[in-house]
Amino acid sequence: MTTDRTVSEPIAAAGGVTIATDIAIVGGGLAGSLAAAVLARAGHRVVLVDKRAVYPDEFRVEKIGGHQLEAFRRLGFIRGLESAACPYDRVLNIREGKVVDVSVGQAYGLSYADLVAMARSQLPDPSSLIVDEVTAISCSDDVQHLELASGRRVTARLIVLATGMSGVLGYKLGIRRRVLAAGHSVSFGFTIARRDGAPFDFKALTCYGERIADGVDYLSLFPIRAGMRANLFMFRDPADPIMRDLRRETEATVLRLLPGLQTYLGDFRVVDRIRNWVMDLSVVEGHLQPGVVLIGDAFQTNCPAAGTGVARLLVDVERLCIEYAPRWLMTPGMSREKISEFYADRDKIAADQQSLKMARFRQALTSRDDIGWDVRRRLHFLRRSITHRVDQMRPGWLAHVRSALRA
Template identity: 50%
Template sequence: MTVNGSMFVKVPSRSQADVVVVGGGLSGSLAAVLLGRAGYRVAFVDRHAVCPAQFRVEKIAGVQVELLRRMGLLDCLAAAGAPFVKVVNARRGRVLDETFGQHYGILYDDMVRVVREQLPPAVRFLVDRVVQIETGPDHQQVTLAGGEVISARLVVLATGMGDLLRQDLGISRRVIFEKHSTTFGFSISPAPGQAFGFPSLTYYGEQQADAIDYLTLFPVGDVMRANLFTYRDYRDPWLQDMRRDPKSTLLATLPGLGRFLGDFQVVTPVQYWIMDLCVAGDYERDGVVLIGDVFQTSCPAAGTGVSRLLTDVERLCMVHLPRWLASPGMGREKVSEFYQDPAKQAADRSALRAAHYRRGVTVDPGMGWTLRRQHAFIRRRLLGRVKDLQRALPAPSAGQAEA
């Protein structure tokens, strides 16, 4: 630019960090918090100062609860979520069984907001966009759209399913199953003066031809959130019917569902999400590591995506990275240790197996899958009846217990 007839060149500002975390969704936010708490200098970069509302994970349950507890982040997320313990499982208008465990219903953007609120002072949160990453065996250079250049030991790429930076680094992506599943999300409320007769409900598809794995209903705030997992072809007109008139479409496809819901209304627009199953390739690079969906995507119906993500964050930030930063260099031989981590590999394999199983047991017409499907529901119904009988029996007296 020219000032008073003289030419000036804007010099980019430069800064130093131990780690640059690129991407401010759940995986990136978790990584930034854990690394900042450990005392590392972290530059945390995302385009959004506030995570925009988007349809992603909306529930914490199972192994995710323990993983978050080990990270020291369960309490803050639990306080912001809607807790529930009992889940009624049903199909074709009948209860299969009831399962129990600690669950928390919480929308994705609220989850990210709560995690970001835990960012310690050691983390610089930069609302900006990364335009270039230059990697090497010792130091990495990250250039932001705003002009700042950050030098760091390691770059953690947590950009979800975004492709541009991954492609610029020469990291490929292999599509295992294109348009593997379609997931719908919306909220419902009972008719005025009524209430749902369950704390949470999982209702399974009634016919193999419907290509519905299950509908899960759980509390979020003052409404009941609905997640519907399907394997319908993305060109099927049913998907448009589901978006346009979800109540009628659901009840027509799952006629036994009305017994559990009674009269209800859909109180939010229907969101949907078509998932490709993908895995990264050529990812062992100097100075950069991939976590979460940028490394591998998961089937939403299998419920393994968040477990994989949390495993990635825990193993990288609490096991590998402290050891890496304690010695010079950040070559691919170090970074490869994360990808070869047995816990990470087990979580990745389990997610892929679960994705193929959920689709197969839901839509595959072959005899083997048909038998698996029938056996699974019959077994659950029988075990559910046994548990009901056990709960109905009177507790033994003190004398009987001693005998």
């Protein structure tokens, strides 16, 4: 057995053992771990299969807020989130060194590894997590089978693929990924601190790109336990030399792209490893099969700048684990007809479509240089600035207007 708890731990003595369960979830990232906890707490027999006992600290989801919090609350994870994350309730939004507006609302910052650990901690029985690797998969209208690297087998009525952008298992079932936009966006993540050790003068800050040619959508700064986290989102060729500059000379390159930040950050430095991610927009095809369902990024990828990934994931988990899977288990079989109900769910379809729509909108708002989008961009920030100034003169009026519109 290896001493590295982040990699596979095949158990030779377990060879030949067959584990029978209602639902087998493959992939123990956020989607799979949340789904496993929701189903297990409802009394279903569930196993979660992942090759890592402790999920690694990947550059993925690092902040939760807005309507996402309501979904976490409905699913019963809000207390776990609060205990694992750093709260903040105000975000200063700037562009060209000037305040655009201030966003007010509860939000939380945390590392993706801590987020996954929180979800896994909600499993009623820790032994539900099988640290192993799936090597083969077969599905039918009745019973599904998984072969594991350790020699063990898993039989289940339903398999949930929450394997993210890794399509190896899906490929074995004939599921293919269709790329809608290759290299759609580039994201960078790093943690910063002031060189003098003093705290920053804001709880959280968003700085929007200043020039179309730079391809910068925005830089988001927010607290996590390790310090002030920075997420930079760009629509630019991943092979552009500036990507190398951002990795090697991060502080100087960020200020070159966003000079208006200097006043707010002062003399700062990056205090951890620079991580970056190139995201393709993609969807799967051939996924409607008996006995298996795909959720989260395994079904469709998202643009990180649009901030819709977690919302989509939560819709998938909530609809599958609260509405469909429990009902499917009440009757024999796991046919295509049953599985199709989930993919045809109105809330799921709406979340998937909104995610793609926002991905294209963020790219156009950042990068399009025709007169129509130039006017739209100017009006977008002007409207926000005017609304903010009026709200400063008449505090609370915006909240009253929004409340009236919802009534």
